[in-house]
Amino acid sequence: MEISIIGSGTWATAIANLLSENEDVLMYARDLKVVNSINNNHINSKYFPDKKLRENIRATADVLELFKNKYIVNAIPTQSIRSVYENLAPYLDESKVIINLSKGLELNTHYRISEIFEDILGDINYAILSGPSHAEEVIEEMPTTLVCASNDIKIAKDIQEIFNREYFRVYTSTDVIGVEIGGSIKNILAFGIGMADGLSYGDNSKAALITRGIHEMERFAKSFGADEKTINGLAGIGDLIVTATSDLSRNNRAGRLVGEGYSIEESVDKVKMVVEGIPTTRAVYELSKEKNIEMPITEELYKVLFEGKSAHQSVKDLMGRDLKNEY
Known part of the structure; x- marks a missing residue:
């Protein structure tokens, strides 16, 4: 064959x-x-x-x-x-x-x-x-x-x-829906976690972004009928771990460069490969607004990527959101 x-x-x-x-x-x-x-x-x-x-x-x-x-x-x-x-x-x-x-x-x-x-x-x-x-x-x-x-x-x-x-x-x-959504949103989160690295925020910030990012991924996926187990499996958390924590990840590298002060265009040029997390951030943000799905990390990354908001201010705004119960 x-x-x-x-x-x-x-x-x-x-x-x-x-x-x-x-x-x-x-x-x-x-x-x-x-x-x-x-x-x-x-x-x-x-x-x-x-x-x-x-x-x-x-x-x-x-x-x-x-x-x-x-x-x-x-x-x-x-x-x-x-x-x-x-x-x-x-x-x-x-x-x-x-x-x-x-x-x-x-x-x-x-x-x-x-x-x-x-x-x-x-x-x-x-x-x-x-x-x-x-x-x-x-x-x-x-x-x-x-x-x-x-x-x-x-x-x-x-x-x-x-x-x-x-x-x-x-x-x-x-669960095609869950696998596709998990693989999509993990690229957004990997970009954001790379950006936090570029800002030199340390391991505490990275752990928070990963954990709250999983919660965001799960909320989005379940809104479209995905199985929660899929997000907790290889296509969700598994793929997020490898993409968010490795120098081999193009999305993580691009995010880190943005955190270090490079423009979006300069960052993509330095990575020299397609950074799928960037267009996916726009698509997921627009879809979350259309469907009224709360996606605070995605929203802040959208503002950095497409509205010129500073990465430092986005992190500050995430930390300053209204206090609430974890779940």
Whole structure:
């Protein structure tokens, strides 16, 4: 069997290398230098220049070539999904299975990724693979555990079998909403916790942001029908821990740079990768206002990112909110 991956970034490459242990892999990359580097040298020169990939990983710049395969792994950023897949709808039918690796909510529509695909393609076979997983560790085969969620448990179990390895354990779930929301909001919180680090606020502040952030994530997810257990699992708290506390997290790094005084644009430029927490902050903030969901941390981060509020003042305002019972 050959598995297709749309995308060629760090996570796409790490997953391609994992899958290539048992299956052939075909990756899509827009950059012809990356295509040629993978095909000729078995290296993704842009993201893992020092890592030799297996020879049964091929790359192509022709996205239509990928749709000959049953399993289509989506690894492109959330805000690009609609523009890429709108032209591909004729090639995706009930025989295909989309396995999503991306996280976040779409700007303007505020859709989760499963909703974006449903809006473009109608009723499709869809699953999301999410959890605490740095690509840089997965490609080195460090022990990692994720959850695969699909409305169809058989699809989730099939994907579990395809991806499971000695170093890569996959659980199953049918709570697509919870897994998608957990993976989205953890990026917002990771940015905020990085910002607190950049402000040199210390471990007390970080612990408070993580704890109250989990409460905020749970409140938001439950408002849309998610299972509380999902937020307390790998896709929620698990992913938040790894994203909020590691230098490998692009959202945490960008937040830290903002806390140190860099502009949003400068911070994203220094990270050199998509910082999904920034557009997701806007989408979640707007959705929380529309649905009247209390999201104080998200609201303050929105004001820092999009209204020019100082990070110091945002923390001060969070600390000065009306006193209340913890729960």
